[in-house]
Amino acid sequence: MSDKTEHVVVHVKPFSRTSEIKQEDTTLRAYLRSAPIDGRANEELLYLLSRYFKVRLSDITIKSGRRSKTKLIEIARKGE
Numbered sequence: 001m002s003d004k005t006e007h008v009v010v011h012v013k014p015f016s017r018t019s020e021i022k023q024e025d026t027t028l029r030a031y032l033r034s035a036p037i038d039g040r041a042n043e044e045l046l047y048l049l050s051r052y053f054k055v056r057l058s059d060i061t062i063k064s065g066r067r068s069k070t071k072l073i074e075i076a077r078k079g080e
Contacts, residue, residue: 003076003077003078004076004077005074005075005076005077006074006075006077007063007072007073007074007075008027008028008049008072008073008075009026009027009028009070009071009072009073010027010028010029010030010045010049010070010071010072010073011024011027011028011029011030011069011070011071012029012030012032012036012041012045012069012070012071013029013030013031013032013069014032014034014035014036014041014069015032015033015035016031016032016033017031017033018031018033019031019032019033019034019044019048020048021048021049021052028052030045030048030049032044032045032048042062042066045062045071046060046062049073049075053075055075055076055077059075059076059077059078060073060074060075060076061073061074061076062074
C-alpha cells in the first residue's frame with residue numbers, strides 16, 4: 001500500500017443556485033451556494049470535493065488560490 005497525491009485545478013463560481021461539481025475538459029467547475037466570506041465557500045468546496053472523489057475531508061487541501069476563483073487542490077489518496 002502506498003500513498004498517492006493528485007492535483008486538480010478547480011474553477012469556483014460562488015452564489016450559485018445549486019452546489020455541485022462538473023467536469024469540463026481537464027478542469028473541474030464548482031458551483032457553490034456559499035458566499036466567499038470568512039472561508040465559507042472554501043469549506044463548501046472541500047466538502048463537495050470530498051464527496052466527488054470519495055475521500056475523507058482531511059485528505060483534501062487547497063494548495064494555492066485560497067482567495068481566488070481558480071484553485072489548485074491536492075488530494076491525498078492513502079493506501080491505494
